[in-house]
Amino acid sequence: MAGQGQADNRPLSPHLQVWKWHWTMAGSIFHRVSGVGLYGGAFLIGAWLIALATGPEAYALVEAIAFSLPGQILLFLWSMAVLYHFANGLRHLIWDGPMVGFNPGLASLWSMFNFAFAIIGAAVIWSLASFY
Amino acid sequence: MTTSTKIVRGLGSAGSGTLHHIRQRVTALALLFLVPWFMYSIIHACKAGYEGALEWAAQPVNAILLILTLSAALYHMRLGIQVVIEDYIAKSGSRQALLILNTFAVFALGVATILSVLKIWFTAGA
Numbered sequence: 001m002a003g004q005g006q007a008d009n010r011p012l013s014p015h016l017q018v019w020k021w022h023w024t025m026a027g028s029i030f031h032r033v034s035g036v037g038l039y040g041g042a043f044l045i046g047a048w049l050i051a052l053a054t055g056p057e058a059y060a061l062v063e064a065i066a067f068s069l070p071g072q073i074l075l076f077l078w079s080m081a082v083l084y085h086f087a088n089g090l091r092h093l094i095w096d097g098p099m100v101g102f103n104p105g106l107a108s109l110w111s112m113f114n115f116a117f118a119i120i121g122a123a124v125i126w127s128l129a130s131f132y
Numbered sequence: 133m134t135t136s137t138k139i140v141r142g143l144g145s146a147g148s149g150t151l152h153h154i155r156q157r158v159t160a161l162a163l164l165f166l167v168p169w170f171m172y173s174i175i176h177a178c179k180a181g182y183e184g185a186l187e188w189a190a191q192p193v194n195a196i197l198l199i200l201t202l203s204a205a206l207y208h209m210r211l212g213i214q215v216v217i218e219d220y221i222a223k224s225g226s227r228q229a230l231l232i233l234n235t236f237a238v239f240a241l242g243v244a245t246i247l248s249v250l251k252i253w254f255t256a257g258a
Binding site: 010032035036038039042043045046048049050052053054056059060063066079082086089090092093096125129 | 143157160161163164167171174175178179181182185186189198205206209212213216237241244245247248249251252
């Protein structure tokens with residue numbers, strides 16, 4: 001049987017190093033990267049919820065980790081990944097549904113916007129959360 | 133000789149790609165509404181301490197929205213990682229193993245978190 005225990009002998013898409021970087025490419029790659037990151041993040045958010053149901057000792061432990069410096073950095077990155085994946089995911093839905101935004105100029109601009117949305121959005125959320 | 137080569141070689145399409153695509157979009161559509169609520173809520177709950185977070189999660193509306201968010205997010209996650217595994221893991225054995233692990237991990241997390249929400253809801257004020 002073909003493909004058993006070895007790589008399928010199918011044509012490959014051009015490798016990364018022969019591409020010139022552009023915004024839509026970065027946008028697409030980061031959508032996948034943030035998606036994989038959010039997969040891991042879901043297990044950490046899940047741990048928080050399970051600890052909440054377990055009791056005060058378990059919750060205190062998770063809280064201590066979440067409010068430590070590495071925990072806060074991780075949560076900041078997590079929030080940025082959520083915002084990016086959200087904005088770019090919305091674009092995917094607009095591409096698939098009303099089918100607008102394929103024009104190269106607009107698509108590049110939209111990618112830039114999504115990155116800016118994630119970075120500025122996370123900064124705004126975190127400053128609002130700390131002032132409140 | 134009418135059997136196409138791709139079928140003889142076992143490299144034809146799985147025939148289930150459209151459903152995968154639609155499910156990815158439908159869960160995304162649900163998350164479009166659920167994620168903003170979740171982000172807003174979890175910040176408040178985190179800042180409220182153990183008692184405050186418990187009180188928040190025990191509210192029926194929050195418990196229902198939490199279970200919906202978890203269900204949509206976990207389904208979406210499973211579909212997304214499935215594609216990543218299929219794209220990057222060429223070795224058939226490792227690929228199958230990771231695809232199964234993906235399913236197990238997502239179901240385990242789903243059962244554990246949803247039961248946690250239900251426990252908080254059912255034991256509130258008891």
